[in-house]
Amino acid sequence: MKVFFFFLLKKIIILFIVLLITLFITIFLLSSTFDQIMKDSIRTQVIESISSAISKNSNIHQFKNSDERQKFIDQQIKLQSQSLGLDEPWYSPKKLFNNVLKIITLDLGKSRFATTFNGSSSVNDLILEKMPYTILLFTSSSITIIIISLFFGAYLASKEGKIMDKFISGLASISQGVPTWWFSMIMIVFFSFYLRVLPSGSTPLIPPNGSGYTADLLYHMTLPFITLVIIGFAPSVYYVKYIISRILHEDFIKTLKIMGIPQKSILYKHALKNAGPQLTTMFGLGLAGTLGGSVLVEQIFDWPGMGNLFYNAIFQSDSPLIIGLVYFFALIYLLTRLILDVCFTYFDPRIRSEES
Amino acid sequence: MHINNKFIKENEGGIIGIILILFLIGMTFYALFLIPTQLRLHWNDPLYWSNNPRDAAPSWINYFLKLFNYQLPEHKIFYQKDALRNYINNTEFKQQNNTFSYQFNFNEFPSAIDIPYTIIVGKIPPVIDIYIKRPDNLEFEIYSNSLDSNNIKYIANGHDTNNNTLNHNILSSNTVSGRIYSSSQEVKNALNNYSNLFKFSIANLSPEKIIFSETNSNKPLTGKYEITFSIYSFDSNTILKDLNIIIQGKVFGLLGTDELRRDVFFGILIGTPVDLFIGVTVALSSTFIGLFYGLIAGYKERKIGTFMLIIIDIFLTLPSLILLIIISLHFGRNLLFLIGLFILFGWPGLALLNRTFSIQIKNYQYVQASKLMGESDLKIVLRHIVPQLLPFTLANFALAVPAAILGESALSFLGLGDPSFPTWGQMLQDAHTSSAETLGYWWWIVSPGFMISITSVTFILLGRSSEKFFKMDKKR
Numbered sequence: 001m002k003v004f005f006f007f008l009l010k011k012i013i014i015l016f017i018v019l020l021i022t023l024f025i026t027i028f029l030l031s032s033t034f035d036q037i038m039k040d041s042i043r044t045q046v047i048e049s050i051s052s053a054i055s056k057n058s059n060i061h062q063f064k065n066s067d068e069r070q071k072f073i074d075q076q077i078k079l080q081s082q083s084l085g086l087d088e089p090w091y092s093p094k095k096l097f098n099n100v101l102k103i104i105t106l107d108l109g110k111s112r113f114a115t116t117f118n119g120s121s122s123v124n125d126l127i128l129e130k131m132p133y134t135i136l137l138f139t140s141s142s143i144t145i146i147i148i149s150l151f152f153g154a155y156l157a158s159k160e161g162k163i164m165d166k167f168i169s170g171l172a173s174i175s176q177g178v179p180t181w182w183f184s185m186i187m188i189v190f191f192s193f194y195l196r197v198l199p200s201g202s203t204p205l206i207p208p209n210g211s212g213y214t215a216d217l218l219y220h221m222t223l224p225f226i227t228l229v230i231i232g233f234a235p236s237v238y239y240v241k242y243i244i245s246r247i248l249h250e251d252f253i254k255t256l257k258i259m260g261i262p263q264k265s266i267l268y269k270h271a272l273k274n275a276g277p278q279l280t281t282m283f284g285l286g287l288a289g290t291l292g293g294s295v296l297v298e299q300i301f302d303w304p305g306m307g308n309l310f311y312n313a314i315f316q317s318d319s320p321l322i323i324g325l326v327y328f329f330a331l332i333y334l335l336t337r338l339i340l341d342v343c344f345t346y347f348d349p350r351i352r353s354e355e356s
Numbered sequence: 357m358h359i360n361n362k363f364i365k366e367n368e369g370g371i372i373g374i375i376l377i378l379f380l381i382g383m384t385f386y387a388l389f390l391i392p393t394q395l396r397l398h399w400n401d402p403l404y405w406s407n408n409p410r411d412a413a414p415s416w417i418n419y420f421l422k423l424f425n426y427q428l429p430e431h432k433i434f435y436q437k438d439a440l441r442n443y444i445n446n447t448e449f450k451q452q453n454n455t456f457s458y459q460f461n462f463n464e465f466p467s468a469i470d471i472p473y474t475i476i477v478g479k480i481p482p483v484i485d486i487y488i489k490r491p492d493n494l495e496f497e498i499y500s501n502s503l504d505s506n507n508i509k510y511i512a513n514g515h516d517t518n519n520n521t522l523n524h525n526i527l528s529s530n531t532v533s534g535r536i537y538s539s540s541q542e543v544k545n546a547l548n549n550y551s552n553l554f555k556f557s558i559a560n561l562s563p564e565k566i567i568f569s570e571t572n573s574n575k576p577l578t579g580k581y582e583i584t585f586s587i588y589s590f591d592s593n594t595i596l597k598d599l600n601i602i603i604q605g606k607v608f609g610l611l612g613t614d615e616l617r618r619d620v621f622f623g624i625l626i627g628t629p630v631d632l633f634i635g636v637t638v639a640l641s642s643t644f645i646g647l648f649y650g651l652i653a654g655y656k657e658r659k660i661g662t663f664m665l666i667i668i669d670i671f672l673t674l675p676s677l678i679l680l681i682i683i684s685l686h687f688g689r690n691l692l693f694l695i696g697l698f699i700l701f702g703w704p705g706l707a708l709l710n711r712t713f714s715i716q717i718k719n720y721q722y723v724q725a726s727k728l729m730g731e732s733d734l735k736i737v738l739r740h741i742v743p744q745l746l747p748f749t750l751a752n753f754a755l756a757v758p759a760a761i762l763g764e765s766a767l768s769f770l771g772l773g774d775p776s777f778p779t780w781g782q783m784l785q786d787a788h789t790s791s792a793e794t795l796g797y798w799w800w801i802v803s804p805g806f807m808i809s810i811t812s813v814t815f816i817l818l819g820r821s822s823e824k825f826f827k828m829d830k831k832r
Contacts, residue, residue: 014669029683029685173816174809176816177758177812177813178808178809178812181769182801182805182809185788185792185801185805186802189801192793193798295677295681295770296769300793314681326675329675333675
């Protein structure tokens with residue numbers, strides 16, 4: 001248990017370092033715009049605090065003229081900027097600490113252009129609004145792929161070398177080489193332009209609080225969903241088959257066969273169970289990957305998720321939104337990696353002993 | 357023979373991969389040695405492509421449409437030498453007629469008519485007149501204008517004024533070069549005079565749909581058209597230097613054209629060396645770095661090894677796509693810089709694999725023996741460990757190529773590619789920004805993506821089969 005604990009600690013430290021590296025790179029690249037954002041927010045804070053102080057107690061902060069008031073404001077801004085280190089270069093420790101602290105505590109500021117449906121431009125609100133859409137599309141298609149590949153992969157493992165097996169392995173090679181986003185474009189041409197059965201843009205036309213919204217959303221989701229499943233299932237089936245067929249060659253399966261346990265039961269009960277850890281890792285990583293959504297696929301289908309938000313943020317150089325999303329994506333990615341590493345080590349003690 | 361058949365059957369994938377790679381290498385050589393560099397630079401120059409049709413489909417689809425008795429208009433360019441010329445000398449002016457006969461046998465209207473011309477002008481500006489005689493013997497005058505009335509003030513002693521209008525360019529003191537578009541307002545106005553000949557309203561139709569239309573309904577009228585370009589000159593110095601009649605088709609070339617009239621096939625060709633270069637360079641460098649880094653990390657013990665492993669771990673945990681986007685967004689679009697980034701994020705996975713193997717091999721007895729014999733570390737690594745890993749490294753190399761190509765095309769699609777080196781990903785980006793998917797310009801989408809996929813699949817197949825060899829080697 002002690003070894004396991006040390007392993008866990010090491011992983012957490014590495015992931016934290018990586019998170020910091022990602023943040024530093026982002027801050028370094030976007031520092032000039034980031035400074036501007038901070039200055040703007042200080043300015044509004046100072047002006048607000050003065051006007052509220054004046055309205056509360058009119059005797060204290062009376063200025064003789066507007067020049068004096070301006071002078072006071074400038075002085076206050078300068079003081080606060082200095083305390084935050086805004087007049088120093090990006091690598092000064094004080095400033096770095098401030099910036100990183102701000103991001104880590106999820107004080108992500110406001111987006112410059114994007115707004116939520118309710119009109120809020122806070123980065124947190126935007127992410128919270130878009131995340132369910134991404135989960136709806138990508139996570140559901142991933143789960144569909146997982147279910148298909150578990151059953152189909154196990155079935156194929158018992159039919160190794162047959163035509164179907166060869167076909168799937170060929171298809172897996174092809175689907176790995178074909179860019180998903182290009183395949184999405186092809187699907188749009190085929191289903192939306194030639195057959196005219198499904199809409200090309202995926203943003204529902206009815207506003208989120210209108211009646212029939214869910215049905216419309218699901219209708220618009222059909223094409224991206226089908227696309228993701230078609231392009232994703234073959235490699236997944238191939239991988240499941242590969243793992244299970246390896247287990248089928250092991251001695252304990254042969255013993256089970258000799259004992260007279262039916263083929264189906266061996267396949268779906270014993271072999272699948274033993275493939276558990278490896279399959280969990282693979283599918284877990286896959287699921288984690290879907291949370292960020294695919295920037296390109298969402299953009300092509302105009303799906304109102306986080307990938308599309310990121311794409312638009314990049315092209316409008318909406319720095320607060322970019323920084324917020326990068327932090328968010330990195331956080332999700334690293335957390336899933338941590339959970340998976342822990343699970344994997346827990347399942348498979350060999351890793352622990354190798355590491356130590 | 358019996359063994360050969362078995363060999364082929366077991367390595368189908370590898371053999372297909374070798375055929376495909378030969379095909380790609382052929383395309384690369386063609387693009388590098390048979391297309392002059394000068395021509396390649398024209399890709400982003402819209403003027404160079406102005407004589408091509410816009411958004412035209414590949415011309416071979418007419419062979420398939422023949423089965424349905426349907427034909428799309430082909431692109432047709434008439435040159436000055438194709439014209440039937442006659443001169444009429446009057447006392448006050450000279451008339452020069454250039455007549456082109458055009459056989460129109462298609463089921464759709466052409467997309468437009470462009471008429472670029474170059475005329476050397478004498479003292480008095482000439483008048484240009486364009487007539488079209490149709491198979492039903494109707495004759496339309498679609499354009500009639502004096503060069504002078506279009507704000508070209510002719511200045512006798514050769515001083516150019518800034519009177520260049522959109523359609524006319526004064527090249528030198530007395531050479532006028534211009535382009536008459538069927539979509540221009542003058543042509544539309546001229547055609548309005550014939551509205552009573554048609555049994556339907558032509559008010560909102562574009563000119564080519566009127567010129568080539570039946571009078572009863574708005575359907576293409578097939579048969580022989582005669583297009584006459586006449587110049588009425590009032591002195592003897594007016595000379596027609598160059599004239600083209602371009603009937604913009606809806607099919608063109610092997611793979612059609614895009615929104616900017618560029619030949620898609622040309623783009624595919626010049627993209628091949630760039631994409632292969634990116635893939636191979638990135639794969640080569642990252643397998644090389646990965647191999648040696650992994651070897652050293654596995655071979656060195658304790659502190660150095662652990663430290664090197666932690667660095668690999670950090671790199672593997674970085675969210676690479678997001679960092680790639682942000683970094684290339686900031687540092688601009690340079691091909692070599694992009695390649696560097698891909699190498700930076702590409703080597704750690706390979707290093708981790710090689711480290712595991714190196715630990716295994718290190719403990720083999722013959723390696724231990726040579727260590728005891730006092731061979732240096734470098735010698736042991738190079739003589740005993742590297743050769744063992746070569747087939748495996750080859751497989752890794754092949755599998756790293758598609759990753760780089762797919763990554764580059766994704767970045768290009770996001771608009772982060774190097775614009776001076778057109779790649780397939782950039783072509784797809786152009787297609788997407790012109791919303792080619794929803795307009796149904798499949799040829800513009802299918803070809804670049806198909807090439808990306810073919811290249812990736814080629815290397816995946818090669819990688820898989822060399823992996824197989826590696827495993828067989830091990831079994832022996």
